[in-house]
Amino acid sequence: xxxxxxxxxxxxxxxxxxxxxxxxxxxxxxxxxxxxxxxxxxxxxxxxxxxxxxxxxxxxxxxxxxxxxxxxxxxxxxxxxxxxxxxxxxxxxxxxxxxxxxxxxxxxxxxxxxxxxxxxxxxxxxxxxxxxxxxxxxxxxxxxxxxxxxxxxxxxxxxxxxxxxxxxxxxxxxxxxxxxxxxxxxxxxxxxxxxxxxxxxxxxxxxxxxxxxxxxxxxxxxxxxxxxxxxxxxxxxxxxxxxxxxxxxxxxxxxxxxxxxxxxxxxxxxxxxxxxxxxxxxxxxxxxxxxxxxxxxxxxxxxxxxxxxxxxxxxxxxxxxxxxxxxxxxxxxxxxxxxxxxxxxxxxxxxxxxxxxxxxxxxxxxxxxxxxxxxxxxxxxxxxxxxxxxxxxxxxxxxxxxxxxxxxxxxxxxxxxxxx
Amino acid sequence: xxxxxxxxxxxxxxxxxxxxxxxxxxxxxxxxxxxxxxxxxxxxxxxxxxxxxxxxxxxxxxxxxxxxxxxxxxxxxxxxxxxxxxxxxxxxxxxxxxxxxxxxxxxxxxxxxxxxxxxxxxxxxxxxxxxxxxxxxxxxxxxxxxxxxxxxxxxxxxxxxxxxxxxxxxxxxxxxxxxxxxxxxxxxxxxxxxxxxxxxxxxxxxxxxxxxxxxxxxxxxxxxxxxxxxxxxxxxxxxxxxxxxxxxxxxxxxxxxxxxxxxxxxxxxxxxxxxxxxxxxxxxxxxxxxxxxxxxxxxxxxxxxxxxxxxxxxxxxxxxxxxxxxxxxxxxxxxxxxxxxxxxxxxxxxxxxxxxxxxxxxxxxxxxxxxxxxxxxxxxxxxxxxxxxxxxxxxxxxxxxxxxxxxxxxxx
Numbered sequence: 131x132x133x134x135x136x137x138x139x140x141x142x143x144x145x146x147x148x149x150x151x152x153x154x155x156x157x158x159x160x161x162x163x164x165x166x167x168x169x170x171x172x173x174x175x176x177x178x179x180x181x182x183x184x185x186x187x188x189x190x191x192x193x194x195x196x197x198x199x200x201x202x203x204x205x206x207x208x209x210x211x212x213x214x215x216x217x218x219x220x221x222x223x224x225x226x227x228x229x230x231x232x233x234x235x236x237x238x239x240x241x242x243x244x245x246x247x248x249x250x251x252x253x254x255x256x257x258x259x260x261x262x263x264x265x266x267x268x269x270x271x272x273x274x275x276x277x278x279x280x281x282x283x284x285x286x287x288x289x290x291x292x293x294x295x296x297x298x299x300x301x302x303x304x305x306x307x308x309x310x311x312x313x314x315x316x317x318x319x320x321x322x323x324x325x326x327x328x329x330x331x332x333x334x335x336x337x338x339x340x341x342x343x344x345x346x347x348x349x350x351x352x353x354x355x356x357x358x359x360x361x362x363x364x365x366x367x368x369x370x371x372x373x374x375x376x377x378x379x380x381x382x383x384x385x386x387x388x389x390x391x392x393x394x395x396x397x398x399x400x401x402x403x404x405x406x407x408x409x410x411x412x413x414x415x416x417x418x419x420x421x422x423x424x425x426x427x428x429x430x431x432x433x434x435x436x437x438x439x440x441x442x443x444x445x446x447x448x449x450x451x452x453x454x455x456x457x458x459x460x461x462x463x464x465x466x467x468x469x470x471x472x473x474x475x476x477x478x479x480x481x482x483x484x485x486x487x488x489x490x491x492x493x494x495x496x497x498x499x500x501x502x503x504x505x506x507x508x509x510x511x512x513x514x515x516x517x518x519x520x521x522x523x524x525x526x527x528x529x530x531x532x533x534x535x536x537x538x539x540x541x542x543x544x545x546x547x548x549x550x
Numbered sequence: 551x552x553x554x555x556x557x558x559x560x561x562x563x564x565x566x567x568x569x570x571x572x573x574x575x576x577x578x579x580x581x582x583x584x585x586x587x588x589x590x591x592x593x594x595x596x597x598x599x600x601x602x603x604x605x606x607x608x609x610x611x612x613x614x615x616x617x618x619x620x621x622x623x624x625x626x627x628x629x630x631x632x633x634x635x636x637x638x639x640x641x642x643x644x645x646x647x648x649x650x651x652x653x654x655x656x657x658x659x660x661x662x663x664x665x666x667x668x669x670x671x672x673x674x675x676x677x678x679x680x681x682x683x684x685x686x687x688x689x690x691x692x693x694x695x696x697x698x699x700x701x702x703x704x705x706x707x708x709x710x711x712x713x714x715x716x717x718x719x720x721x722x723x724x725x726x727x728x729x730x731x732x733x734x735x736x737x738x739x740x741x742x743x744x745x746x747x748x749x750x751x752x753x754x755x756x757x758x759x760x761x762x763x764x765x766x767x768x769x770x771x772x773x774x775x776x777x778x779x780x781x782x783x784x785x786x787x788x789x790x791x792x793x794x795x796x797x798x799x800x801x802x803x804x805x806x807x808x809x810x811x812x813x814x815x816x817x818x819x820x821x822x823x824x825x826x827x828x829x830x831x832x833x834x835x836x837x838x839x840x841x842x843x844x845x846x847x848x849x850x851x852x853x854x855x856x857x858x859x860x861x862x863x864x865x866x867x868x869x870x871x872x873x874x875x876x877x878x879x880x881x882x883x884x885x886x887x888x889x890x891x892x893x894x895x896x897x898x899x900x901x902x903x904x905x906x907x908x909x910x911x912x913x914x915x916x917x918x919x920x921x922x923x924x925x926x927x928x929x930x931x932x933x934x935x936x937x938x939x940x941x942x943x944x945x946x947x948x949x950x951x952x953x954x955x956x957x958x959x960x961x962x
Contacts, residue, residue: 243646264651267725296648297670324650324670327721335670342653342667538667538695547656547665549697 168247169276170239170294171487175359175479177369181239181292182355184333186393187370189532191431191463197528202420203430207376207474207521209419221517224475226375227493228283228485232470234477235288235301235347236281237354239329242274243295250275253308254316257344259542264343268322269300278486281305281315286468288346289317290354297325297335301346321346338393340539349373349426349467350395350541356467357477358455360484360492363499368458371429375475376466379423392533394427395541398469424466429527431463432456432520441518449515451503456519464524476516610634647723652716655692657732660897660961662708663697664732671722677729679704680711700734709736737897737961742766743821745956747793754790755806761819765956775816775930788817788931794833794953797933800946815946818847818930825960828929829892833951837885838865839944842937847930848895861893861902870900872914879914882907896960929957 174181182188197203208222226234241247249272257265274293281289281302289302303319321341325332332339339352347353356373379399383389390397403410404417411417424430436456439447448456455476458464481491492498493513504511537548614620614634621639622628628638652672656665666674676690679700692698692714701707715729745765748756760769774786787798789806797815798806826848838844843862861881862869868882872895881902889905901911931952934945 263725267649267651295646298648326670327648335668534695536665536695536697538665 165246165248165276168241168244171483173359173361174239175361181329181332182370186338187356191461194429194431194527196525200526202422203424203526204522206420206423222473223517223519224473225513225516226475226477228481229491229493232285233282234357234480235290235354236480236482237290238279239292240274241295242293247274248277251314253314255320256318257320260343269320292329294329297327297329299323299352301341303346319346320344321350340393340395345396345542347468348396348398351393351467353467357479359479371462372458372464372476373467374464375468375470377470377474389425391425391427391529397426424526426466428529429463429465429531430524432459432523434460448518449511451513451515452518649723649725652728655714658697659735662701662734663699665697666692666694668694671719672716674714674716676712677715678713681706708734710734735961739961741959743957743959744768744770747954748790748795749793750790752791756788756790756795756817757786770819772817772819775818786817787815794951796951797949799949815934816932818928820928821957825896827894827958827960830955831890831953833888835949840865841941842945844933846893849928859895868902879912881910
């Protein structure tokens with residue numbers, strides 16, 4: 131049976147019609163789908179459909195200039211800030227997944243124009259620097275999201291909804307139910323950008339993957355596209371730069387201005403409070419590490435001359451999963467887009483959608499991905515192999531590497547475009 | 551109408567071309583729902599009463615004959631007016647308009663330019679401009695992400711007014727109209743706003759008095775930023791002395807009846823100007839202590855951070871800061887001496903003339919002209935603001951005098 135698909139401007143729905151006749155009478159068959167038809171159920175990181183194609187996250191790291199402060203930054207990132215707590219597998223680097231640890235921002239790719247799209251009602255969303263008009267227009271009210279879609283289930287409770295139907299990319303921070311109605315959600319931070327429908331043109335629509343207004347993570351970016359994708363982990367190749375979460379940084383420069391590097395739209399950190407003269411002392415005693423750190427948004431990369439078969443610190447090969455991440459850091463680089471508490475952490479694509487489709491979260495310890503990386507090399511292997519990520523080898527770009535002039539993206543509180 | 555459960559239907563779901571319904575009443579119209587089809591879809595059938603025998607799909611010709619017309623579905627118009635012997639009706643696939651709100655343009659008053667962002671679904675146009683009372687209709691698309699020189703684009707020189715409208719592209723809509731009218735000022739205007747030669751009685755508290763406008767402009771009141779209500783009056787350390795505006799020492803201030811000093815070494819006169827030139831004769835009986843400074847504020851109501859534009863006479867020279875510029879930019883070096891000082895803030899340019907140095911100018915980021923601060927426009931003087939307590943006593947004891955003050959509005 132061949133179906134014809136007609137969009138009804140009356141019902142705002144696709145109608146699948148089969149026309150049949152019998153004994154001179156005819157009728158129409160209408161096929162209805164389910165809300166899942168309006169959700170991209172596959173990984174958002176399939177190489178051929180990756181939304182971040184051609185964006186800043188695929189900028190070749192080989193073209194990156196190196197900042198002279200790199201040795202200081204390397205020492206800082208290896209020192210792991212005053213907050214080291216023994217978390218993150220007892221290491222300085224952790225992995226945020228839906229199966230263990232801090233949940234990453236939950237990103238869903240949906241199509242609000244699909245007739246079966248489900249919508250979640252939002253109210254009382256706060257947007258730094260946003261007007262009531264734009265907040266209500268883009269972030270409050272019905273937001274396309276499957277009924278089974280949830281924000282991160284711990285910590286920042288982050289949620290990202292990338293709508294192919296309208297091209298609107300929504301981001302929410304700390305999503306919870308409203309007190310008056312559990313079915314209506316709110317958030318204490320949010321941001322958005324408007325792009326071409328289909329979201330196949332972000333390389334030109336939104337090269338830097340920035341939220342246009344508001345901020346849901348420190349960098350105010352669509353950083354979910356820099357997470358480690360399920361498809362990538364399964365295919366053993368990451369095709370973009372890594373948006374990681376950093377333990378803590380300097381929040382301000384020496385002159386008191388906020389320390390932020392394009393494409394980040396914000397700054398964060400508490401190092402000043404632990405430095406000499408600060409008001410805090412770390413649990414293990416006075417802070418004696420470097421007092422200068424990279425900034426959110428500042429690009430970094432690993433050098434190409436790394437011997438993956440020999441980690442000088444262990445005498446053994448780097449664990450397989452660490453190698454996967456390191457190779458992406460060599461080819462595309464890495465960038466801090468959010469702040470953690472105790473350790474540096476790489477983020478992964480949420481497994482909620484995968485679990486909905488296949489019944490199990492792929493990031494589960496001993497699960498389909500973990501098993502791939504439990505190879506014969508490395509001590510421990512599996513996903514925990516991320517702990518050996520060599521922060522002391524990361525080279526850092528100068529602040530604002532590649533920033534356009536003028537930079538039309540207005541950061542929260544900024545009223546004029548930056549012009550160099 | 552009776553409903554038939556899918557379990558009543560014989561045949562594997564998704565592959566059938568014939569269904570047999572065993573429970574349908576002979577005289578009823580029925581419908582069937584079949585779930586579990588490919589793509590997790592569900593099929594709904596409306597089954598006419600009395601249906602018997604096998605079904606077959608109607609051909610387009612049969613449909614056309616039955617309907618009396620042929621539907622042509624597609625973005626492009628049909629090639630013929632008749633098909634299958636019946637008229638062709640063209641149905642263009644519909645789509646949902648995407649509703650967006652275009653961001654506000656950025657106005658660059660001093661360069662006569664405007665900046666608009668790239669917006670998926672909209673473009674910005676200059677739809678008219680008004681010069682010397684004459685309005686001209688235009689339809690000029692603005693290039694996004696760049697400072698568009700309107701004088702060049704429109705062929706007129708400042709001052710002029712423009713109207714810019716955002717227009718949705720195909721497939722988009724706005725929740726309302728979005729247009730902006732903006733006046734670009736005449737940057738050549740020079741107007742003395744007020745002046746003061748301070749030819750008044752010695753010892754008079756200057757707070758609450760009027761400028762005498764002896765050198766031009768109109769009389770304006772002197773006020774404190776934040777003073778202390780002593781004996782029913784707001785006092786500052788500034789007084790009339792020897793036909794000049796003199797800042798008292800702390801001891802003199804106390805002797806005059808004040809109970810506290812340290813944050814009331816200030817005085818201002820509201821002048822209502824965005825761009826200002828301030829000139830005055832300064833008498834410094836003693837050097838400015840190291841680490842201290844006298845602030846000369848040329849505040850615009852549009853400043854968004856702190857009090858905005860500020861020149862500082864320090865122990866080492868003159869510095870400048872603006873809302874968009876890091877503080878302490880050096881404008882003149884060398885220990886300050888008595889004599890005439892001229893400070894100008896003209897759009898994105900700051901200029902300084904000191905008694906012992908030629909004009910020096912710096913440009914800085916375009917100032918912000920959208921949000922007012924609490925003070926409004928004014929020229930003001932202060933000397934202990936935001937400084938550590940270690941330096942305040944020395945500044946409290948510092949005295950200096952201002953004379954022949956002229957405040958001029960630049961542009962607009």
